[in-house]
Amino acid sequence: MSAEADLAGAGQIGTGTRGRSAKPGAKRVKGATLWFWVFVGPFTAGLLIFAVVPIIWGLILSFFESQNTVSPQHFVGFQNYVDMLKDSAFVDSLKVFTIFAIFIIPLTFALALFLAVLVNQITFMRTFFRSVFFLPTAVSYVVASLIWKQGIFNNDGLANHVTSGLGGSDQSWLSSQHPPLYWIPLVTVRLWLQLGFYMIIFLAGLQRISPDLYEAAYVDGATPGWTTFRFITFPQLRATSIAVVILNLIAAYQAFDEFYNLLGGANYGRPPLVYLYSTALGTSQQYGLGSAGAFILAIIIIIFTLIQGRIFGFGRTDD
Amino acid sequence: MTSVDAVDQVIEAGAAPRSRRPRKDRPAGTPKMVGARGGAMRAGGSVFRWIALVIATVLFLVPFWLLIRNALGTDNDIGSTSFFPRHPQWHNFTDLFSANSDLGFGRAMMNSAIIAVVQTTGSLLIAAMAGYGLARIPYRHAKLVFYPIVLTLMIPGAVTFVPSFVLMSAFNWLDTLKALIVPGLFSGFATFLFRQFFLNFPKELEEAARVDGVSYWGAFWRIVAPNSLAFTSALAVIGFIGSWNAFLWPLVVAGNSPSSYTVQVAMSTFLTAQVQHYPQLFMAALVSILPLVLVFAFLQRYLVRGVAETGIKG
Numbered sequence: 001m002s003a004e005a006d007l008a009g010a011g012q013i014g015t016g017t018r019g020r021s022a023k024p025g026a027k028r029v030k031g032a033t034l035w036f037w038v039f040v041g042p043f044t045a046g047l048l049i050f051a052v053v054p055i056i057w058g059l060i061l062s063f064f065e066s067q068n069t070v071s072p073q074h075f076v077g078f079q080n081y082v083d084m085l086k087d088s089a090f091v092d093s094l095k096v097f098t099i100f101a102i103f104i105i106p107l108t109f110a111l112a113l114f115l116a117v118l119v120n121q122i123t124f125m126r127t128f129f130r131s132v133f134f135l136p137t138a139v140s141y142v143v144a145s146l147i148w149k150q151g152i153f154n155n156d157g158l159a160n161h162v163t164s165g166l167g168g169s170d171q172s173w174l175s176s177q178h179p180p181l182y183w184i185p186l187v188t189v190r191l192w193l194q195l196g197f198y199m200i201i202f203l204a205g206l207q208r209i210s211p212d213l214y215e216a217a218y219v220d221g222a223t224p225g226w227t228t229f230r231f232i233t234f235p236q237l238r239a240t241s242i243a244v245v246i247l248n249l250i251a252a253y254q255a256f257d258e259f260y261n262l263l264g265g266a267n268y269g270r271p272p273l274v275y276l277y278s279t280a281l282g283t284s285q286q287y288g289l290g291s292a293g294a295f296i297l298a299i300i301i302i303i304f305t306l307i308q309g310r311i312f313g314f315g316r317t318d319d
Numbered sequence: 320m321t322s323v324d325a326v327d328q329v330i331e332a333g334a335a336p337r338s339r340r341p342r343k344d345r346p347a348g349t350p351k352m353v354g355a356r357g358g359a360m361r362a363g364g365s366v367f368r369w370i371a372l373v374i375a376t377v378l379f380l381v382p383f384w385l386l387i388r389n390a391l392g393t394d395n396d397i398g399s400t401s402f403f404p405r406h407p408q409w410h411n412f413t414d415l416f417s418a419n420s421d422l423g424f425g426r427a428m429m430n431s432a433i434i435a436v437v438q439t440t441g442s443l444l445i446a447a448m449a450g451y452g453l454a455r456i457p458y459r460h461a462k463l464v465f466y467p468i469v470l471t472l473m474i475p476g477a478v479t480f481v482p483s484f485v486l487m488s489a490f491n492w493l494d495t496l497k498a499l500i501v502p503g504l505f506s507g508f509a510t511f512l513f514r515q516f517f518l519n520f521p522k523e524l525e526e527a528a529r530v531d532g533v534s535y536w537g538a539f540w541r542i543v544a545p546n547s548l549a550f551t552s553a554l555a556v557i558g559f560i561g562s563w564n565a566f567l568w569p570l571v572v573a574g575n576s577p578s579s580y581t582v583q584v585a586m587s588t589f590l591t592a593q594v595q596h597y598p599q600l601f602m603a604a605l606v607s608i609l610p611l612v613l614v615f616a617f618l619q620r621y622l623v624r625g626v627a628e629t630g631i632k633g
Contacts, residue, residue: 032457035535039452040464043445046505050486051471051479057489058482070485118372131619132376135383137626138611140564142583143604144382146590150597151385156398158385192382197626204627225364254475257566264591273478273567280481281571287485294481301475 062291070287080292090293093275094300100271101252103187108248109241112195116202117229130203134196141257144189149174149262153185174262182262182269189258194251198244205240209233246308253301272297386608389601397597411602423577424603427585432610434499434569434581435562439555441504447551450513451539455525465514471507484571494576499569503562509554512629516550517543553625556618560611582607 062080064072084090119130136144152158153173160170173181213232214224222228234241256273263269270278276297280290389397390411392404415424452458453465483502492498524546525538533541544551566583573579580588586607589600615622 036452036456036458039448043449050502054482054486070488132379138615142587146604147382147386200626290481298478
């Protein structure tokens with residue numbers, strides 16, 4: 001979330017307006033305090049009850065053993081955290097996420113940028129193509145998983161019709177672990193669902209690039225094509241590119257829907273949230289352990305975001 | 320359309336230094352760079368471009384084709400290579416809502432509709448008011464309130480489902496619509512975006528009204544809100560899609576009781592349980608995306624704008 005917040009914040013107007021409203025002169029507005037709470041109170045109260053309280057409660061629970069009950073039972077100190085980090089299934093889930101990220105992030109980046117550049121270059125039927133690529137954004141992961149599981153990657157589905165048409169043999173895509181073919185459905189379903197979304201973000205970035213830059217390059221003898229893309233378009237998309245990578249990474253880290261629906265209860269291909277779901281809410285109902293796991297995952301993603309922010313200089317005020 | 324444009328222009332004209340994306344002259348740069356050069360290279364590039372576009376379009380539409388074909392087919396059609404069922408099974412649609420169907424689809428659609436509508440309107444109302452208060456009302460400790468809100472944005476929503484589940488359990492809200500709706504009413508991110516938006520909103524309009532003795536309440540409802548419809552619509556479309564398609568939270572808090580299933584949970588239950596009657600499940604999926612396709616068809620403009628400006632999707 002923080003990346004999203006930074007994104008929106010990056011373009012905000014300077015501190016001028018905010019500073020002005022905080023000037024002493026403006027402070028003495030009659031009833032400002034009352035009106036402030038009339039407007040902000042409902043939200044603040046809701047956030048306290050439904051975001052802050054659970055976080056504190058979960059933090060307390062994570063130091064207790066509490067199975068089948070949401071009230072703390074026996075204090076165990078950091079034992080839940082130790083157990084979680086020692087659990088090979090938990091460590092495996094982090095590996096699953098890593099593999100998933102290695103596939104999905106570069107592919108999404110390259111293909112979304114490619115689509116954006118294509119759509120940006122045409123003038124005829126541009127809205128049509130943009131809509132086609134964007135349409136899957138409205139489809140849920142459950143519906144897409146149904147199509148992938150029972151329409152494309154089932155035994156007599158489209159994928160096997162294609163492979164046998166090409167002279168190959170039928171595969172059981174979702175259950176084959178050697179080689180791990182299940183990554184193909186998992187990666188393609190997310191690509192289908194999210195490429196249009198990132199394409200729109202890239203399109204917005206492309207349209208912010210000043211035409212003057214291209215004009216200047218042409219005057220200097222550049223030809224449209226790879227050179228201008230490499231030396232003008234891509235560098236100008238720097239902020240957009242960083243945003244796409246971070247949003248994509250955070251989304252991949254929270255992947256749940258397609259893994260749950262495509263692989264069901266399989267003991268392979270379980271990313272962190274699927275693992276957490278089965279530990280905390282599956283048959284075992286280990287709420288203390290599950291809370292500890294949730295905090296470990298939250299800490300990891302916050303560290304990710306902060307490191308990325310540092311590396312890319314993201315969120316600098318001079319953006 | 321035109322009234323929306325007018326509002327955009329008013330807001331952009333007044334919105335000070337932030338360089339908003341120029342909407343009107345958007346295509347200006349592109350035709351030039353394509354059109355300025357002639358010759359074989361451009362023609363070659365153009366052919367490649369159109370081939371790529373057509374291939375991509377076909378790939379993107381294949382899943383929709385399978386969805387429609389399988390929804391109207393029989394069990395045998397699902398594994399076939401035919402383009403369309405020879406005898407479309409239109410009764411798959413009515414079967415969905417018949418008493419014999421164990422999918423509980425009508426109920427699930429109703430639940431999803433209630434949740435999505437209440438959550439979208441409620442969360443936008445709460446967030447718009449909070450955003451306005453934070454941006455405009457000179458309360459001495461406004462920043463003390465605002466910074467913790469930003470802090471909560473740092474924590475990814477999905478990771479907190481265990482603690483939130485614990486709270487719902489303590490409230491005895493599990494398997495009720497309350498658990499599905501209420502926690503989603505308080506969106507820190509929407510509040511943050513509204514605050515940014517209102518900071519950019521021309522102050523003069525409100526100040527004139529305030530001088531005339533209009534309260535903050537009146538200024539918000541009579542001046543600010545009516546002029547924020549385009550922005551609000553963008554967030555509403557994104558919020559509605561996100562709410563309708565939500566899966567993890569509804570599964571966590573309502574996955575044990577069919578009467579509180581949402582559409583997504585109902586379909587998932589049958590998908591992961593290996594039902595045998597797939598055409599009906601495909602029909603359910605097709606019907607479940609219809610509200611979104613309608614939203615998409617009529618409000619795509621807002622959706623595109625919302626995504627481009629905020630970088631969020633449901």
